[in-house]
Amino acid sequence: MDPGPATEEASEELEQSLARFGRSIDEIDRVLITHPHMDHFGLAGRIVEESSARVFAHTDAVERLSDPIGYFETEQAYFRPFLLSMGMPADTVDTVLELPEPYTTYQDPVAVTDELAAGDVIDVGLDLECVSTPGHVPGSHCFLAASEDVMFTGDHVLSDITPNPLLTLVPGSDDERTRSLPTYLESLRKVLELEGAATEETVGHGGHGDPIQNLRGRVQETITHHQDRKERIANLVAEHEPTTAYRIMKEMFPSLPATEMFPGMSEVIGHLDLLEDENRVVIDETDGVKLYRLSE
Template identity: 80%
Template sequence: MDFMEQAPIPTPFGVGRVNCYLFPENDLTVLDPGPATKEAYEELGRSLDRIGCSIDDIDRVLITHPHIDHFGLAGRIVEESGARVFAHKDAADRLSDPIGYFAQEQEYFRPFLLSMGMPADTVDTVLELPEPYVDYQKPVTVTHELTDGDSIDVGVDLECISTPGHAPGSLCFLATSEDAMFTGDHVLSDITPNPLLTLAPDSDTRTRSLPTYLESLRYVLEISATVGYGGHGDQIPTLHDRVQETIAHHQERKERIADLVAESQPTTAYQIMKEMFPDLPATEMFPGMSEVIGHLDLLEDENRVVISEVDDVTRYELDTQQRR
């Protein structure tokens, strides 16, 4: 597209490259610059050089959501260019103190995962594993806090669309004049984003990430945009079709988990995760638990499960009055 350039930035994560978008008009704007690694910094520099710019020229950094593969490099950019930083207001605290926020999550999720049936030694391993990732991010201060409906002129007007679920403070940016939406990780071309469990904004409780995510997907269906530009992978040629596919995937997964509850009830979220993903490495167990608990939240919202607590562990059974 004439009004922007796409720069695939390398990451050290299994998801692969992150799509950074460059808007050279009306002062240089960078959307999702990538993680704080030497490789990402150098690739961003090469991409900017191709359009006759440098990191020193960056005036704005837009962040779709507070995950380190998307924002980690922003702090270094600000140090070198003095760029302004735009992100959703619910992401601001996480971006300004990502290490402190990670520590808060560890404190909260240790007893929570125990209550979901995960053995104590596994909980310790799961919560310690992400610690090396803190090297791939730098704190960054959000100078412009955004909310749903705000607009930014980057050569074209980008309207902010609030889409929490994959992460609190998730934003999509709608370029109405181009019939396009920059979707971050809210909608991707070939993988289904995992709405990870995290702490709710301004709260000491967890998010109900998957129900929130599905609500945000349905919100996108109300918005006129044909093409999607995601945070990973290829362009999404028919955005609404991809949204419908993603919703359908989660409905199918919900019914699979309902069947697993029926087969071994009463059961725990951890037991269901082990049934669904028997060979899951410890590095992936937190996303796996997020997946299972999110779908159990959906079943709870539909009054299809009975939840009890035995010896401080939460157990699930299907409600025979509501079973479908």
């Protein structure tokens, strides 16, 4: 599951870890991918070359996995005018969108052989149920091993950081962005309601960091974090209205390096989306720039 980025280091680490169990890469039957981010799936293509393993991923991840670079370019084309409309200065937009380019070398395209949808069960010696959890990215899902009180959470729930609800394109579209944070919060609530994943005994295994001893508690904590942040952003809108998402991002994270600005904008726009859904903000457009103010 989630073999890591396409680097020599990750490849060697995987080889050594398998060797500890007397196994090697060419023996791998199946690669399970939690979501289409390079730090999770990047190495999958190389594994398939060596082992002819089958590849399992959510239907909404298939296109992006098969052509990550093409996908990235389509995304860049969409987000250039989008970020301008959110008040980001043109030279900053250029820097922000160009930066990820080196990272594209950490992923090889991979063809999905087995498309997964919510409720599908994979028998890997124990039953893993596919739980669809879009938000961090479309095509994100968790694998629930209910018999073991264990859930593999990808980047949906992590032990000590809150996953970024990254803005991206709606799967299959080149001109519509996701409303990542509202979707993400819905997916968090789904985990709380899910039979077998909602107890305090359930242990989560995320893609980064330590195991999550009380998955239910951590999900609730993450929801609360976003509620608090939403109120903080509503206060910032009140202070500076009418204002842009970019201005609010600069207020929230004054010393953010350009490398972190896309996640920063995703976070702020996500909360503005929530406030919009609750009819708490109004958006006016002046010269193609979106200005947010609180509702009367």
